[in-house]
Amino acid sequence: MKRITVLLADDNRLVRKVFREILELQDDLEVVGEAKDGRQAVAMVKKLRPALVLMDIAMPLLNGLQATRRILENALSPTKVLMLSVHSDEAYVVEAVDSGAMGYLIKHTCADTVCHAIREVQKGNTFFSPSIPKRLHKRNRKK
Numbered sequence: 001m002k003r004i005t006v007l008l009a010d011d012n013r014l015v016r017k018v019f020r021e022i023l024e025l026q027d028d029l030e031v032v033g034e035a036k037d038g039r040q041a042v043a044m045v046k047k048l049r050p051a052l053v054l055m056d057i058a059m060p061l062l063n064g065l066q067a068t069r070r071i072l073e074n075a076l077s078p079t080k081v082l083m084l085s086v087h088s089d090e091a092y093v094v095e096a097v098d099s100g101a102m103g104y105l106i107k108h109t110c111a112d113t114v115c116h117a118i119r120e121v122q123k124g125n126t127f128f129s130p131s132i133p134k135r136l137h138k139r140n141r142k143k
Contacts, residue, residue, distance in 0.1 A: 006050055007034070007052070023115065032048050038067035051122055052082060082118060105117055106132075
């Protein structure tokens with residue numbers, strides 16, 4: 001079975017540790033690196049070529065939205081971005097989708113949902129936390 005390679009991008013070391021532990025329990029998911037800011041995330045994507053980045057919005061040096069745009073500028077890059085945030089405000093979700101993220105998870109999402117979201121985004125589908133309004137899901141499909 002081919003594993004889905006994941007880069008964790010979050011400025012909080014504890015958050016990265018928790019998500020690493022969650023993902024490493026899955027046979028089909030592999031954490032290939034951790035970035036503590038947006039610039040580091042962009043550089044690590046270029047070097048490691050992960051299938052997916054689990055990207056926090058609020059990070060120093062380059063926020064997750066800016067980092068997502070830079071990662072996806074290269075149309076040949078197969079890397080997909082799944083946004084992660086404590087914010088469920090519509091404005092954040094819209095900006096994440098407009099930046100190219102394939103989905104948006106609220107940080108308090110359960111472990112099973114995070115793993116399911118990664119698998120869905122890897123397949124090319126969108127995925128949003130259930131608390132995100134349905135109209136925002138449709139916005140992503142129009143792109």
